[in-house]
Amino acid sequence: MGTKGDYRKANKDFLKYKLRSKGVKKLSGGVLYEEISAGEGDRKATLGDVIVVHYTGRLIDGTEFDSTKEGACPEAMRLRDTIEGWQIAVTEMRKGTKAKVYIPSTLAYGNKKEDNIPANSTLEFEIELLDIQ
DSSP: OOOOOHHHHHHHHHHHHTSSSSTTEOOHHHOOEEEEEEOOSSSSSTTTSSEEEEEEEEESSSHHHHHHHHSSSSSSEEEGGGGGGHHHHTTTTTTTEEEEEOGGGTTTTTSBTTTTTTTTTTTTEEEEEEEEE
């Protein structure tokens, strides 16, 4: 993987590259958001809501580190208990929205390793917001 500095730079360069992609918009903190399919209704998720989602998380090299797709069961969680990048992205979503989200390491796990996620990793998630409770 090279040096820590090389890995950090590769992750920053990845975000710069993604930002130039059609349909990708920049949210607060540098989170990138690409809507795949629109949801319904006027209400967006808020930090106090319990959200029900299917998601797949990957590193910039495509390595999958987490997914709800293997077990057919979606995951329910309180939005305020997720990483900051999720909080920023999911509050843009309505029930039924499916989006790709690119989260800079500063809004994920920063400079610490988390399970099989290396330090300074940009995280890519495909999130489908099934319900807002």
